[in-house]
Amino acid sequence: MTELVEEFYDEPTDYVEDEALGQIVDAMWASYFAHTEFLLPSFDQHDIEGDILAASVTISGARPGIVTVSVERALGLPLAAALLQDDGELTDEDVYDSLGEVANIVGGNIKALVPDAGPLGLPVVSTAKPLHGASDRLAARLDANWQGQWLTFEVWLAGGNGPENVGG
């Protein structure tokens, strides 16, 4: 039975798909951002142009990977203000912490879909596009618009020999 299940779940995209990622992001938005503008998903890809702010969490285990959320840097502050429901003076730390928590929430729920997953890493926030393993495959992606700017959520999972952080 176990062999059959493993064979059935041969490809990472079989157990994490765009729809599941969309449902997780929807639930998060309904919980913490419902008082703001709607998040509008797009069927098209919209790569972040200009300065980027990205948060990621790693998934360890039999099928390691990484879950990322990328936004235009200018969107970081309104996103943090919305999550914290605080229009006061927010610091860079508030912005990084908020985006990291968004990645953490999405990553934790994605991890629950991955068979034999190990611990979730702590969020890492940077001003560069997140790295994923050379052999990782893009299992799911969601592009969505909020306040006229784009957010990109991605799930990369090891396709075979596990991740090697060489970029991508």
Add this chain to the structure above:
Amino acid sequence: MKALVVDDSRAMRKIIAGALRKLGYETVEAADGAEALKVLESGPLPDLATVDWNMPVMDGLTFVTQVRANRDYRALTLMMVTTEAEHGQIVRALAAGAHEYLIKPFTVESLEEKLSLLGLLPEGAQA
């Protein structure tokens, strides 16, 4: 009633503490399990601790295990509030001594429901 909110994310501490204060709780915050143990040592004992799982220095499961090993803290109710959503992780946390488990993202209503089940919804607060 008093609650200790343990989470390494300031944003999440603010969200949870804000929701608890609206329900009538006084709140105190800690950024990891070790800091939370210091809060408990300094007393008085809160009625409730909400505990994240993945934190630096000391994770939530270790914190729960250490609290449950100390008889002085037996009156403290522990609720995991975490993104760890797998059934196996829920079982581990409950086996370690957590009383309830709330998966992020959560709504204020789901938090109230868990508090109601624990008998920790302050008088006058709606479940």
